[in-house]
Amino acid sequence: MLISDFEIIKYDELDSTQDEVYRLWRQNHKSKIVVLAKHQTAGRGRNKKVWESPEGSLYFSMLLHSHDLDNFFTEQLFLPLVVGLSLLELLKNIRVNCLIKWPNDIIYEDKKLAGVLCEKKDDAYIVGVGINVMTAPIDSAISLSKILKADMPKLDHLLTSFLEVFLRRLNCTNKFEIQKELNSFLYGKNEKAFFGNELVFIQGISDDGGLIILNGEKSVTLYSGEKVTLIRKLL
Numbered sequence: 656m657l658i659s660d661f662e663i664i665k666y667d668e669l670d671s672t673q674d675e676v677y678r679l680w681r682q683n684h685k686s687k688i689v690v691l692a693k694h695q696t697a698g699r700g701r702n703k704k705v706w707e708s709p710e711g712s713l714y715f716s717m718l719l720h721s722h723d724l725d726n727f728f729t730e731q732l733f734l735p736l737v738v739g740l741s742l743l744e745l746l747k748n749i750r751v752n753c754l755i756k757w758p759n760d761i762i763y764e765d766k767k768l769a770g771v772l773c774e775k776k777d778d779a780y781i782v783g784v785g786i787n788v789m790t791a792p793i794d795s796a797i798s799l800s801k802i803l804k805a806d807m808p809k810l811d812h813l814l815t816s817f818l819e820v821f822l823r824r825l826n827c828t829n830k831f832e833i834q835k836e837l838n839s840f841l842y843g844k845n846e847k848a849f850f851g852n853e854l855v856f857i858q859g860i861s862d863d864g865g866l867i868i869l870n871g872e873k874s875v876t877l878y879s880g881e882k883v884t885l886i887r888k889l890l
């Protein structure tokens with residue numbers, strides 16, 4: 656897939672770019688689309704959380720049809736993880752070095768800079784990305800403007816750079832290569848954490864995109880975003 660295959664539709668305001676992509680898809684919108692909004696009135700994150708979306712930051716969603724994706728991406732957790740790796744690469748290109756908090760938060764120095772929401776609707780995937788560019792609406796978040804101070808990239812530039820990196824990365828289906836990269840950028844790797852009431856140790860990412868934690872002697876792999884909280888974040 657090429658960027659030129661995608662129709663980029665821009666709005667000043669939307670409830671949620673995820674919902675607009677879904678509406679367009681329901682109206683039989685055949686093409687590949689990316690929907691961008693200057694701000695959202697009902698932006699949402701994972702686990703039904705609100706994603707505050709004031710003007711100045713980047714909010715977009717893209718529609719991917721399953722037939723355009725290698726099974727590799729749709730069978731496991733790899734789609735959101737590869738979106739995450741693409742965001743890391745794009746941010747590294749502007750000298751902002753981040754880590755991935757499994758499964759899909761982008762963290763800069765312990766604060767959240769971006770989030771990814773992948774939703775499956777029948778035979779389509781809606782990939783949503785929010786990057787805190789000008790504002791960080793909550794205490795545990797940070798914005799690019801705070802990190803960079805000057806030389807801020809334009810929102811359009813961030814979007815096209817993301818699409819370039821992400822579409823290139825969709826060609827890589829070597830799970831060990833992806834696993835290796837994820838492990839080298841995993842937030843909290845080799846640290847102690849709480850998983851529910853249990854004290855665990857974060858070991859790394861499995862070759863199918865799960866999070867491996869060590870609970871006593873027992874190694875367990877998590878596949879959904881159950882809450883694992885780093886101990887040092889509680890101190």
Ligand code: BTN
Pocket residue numbers: 670671672673674695697698699700701702704706713714715716759760769770771772783784785786
């Ligand atoms: C998360 O960290 O929980 C995921 C946040 C995803 C936010 C983006 S902003 C663009 C798209 N539209 C939404 O309503 N959500 C996603």
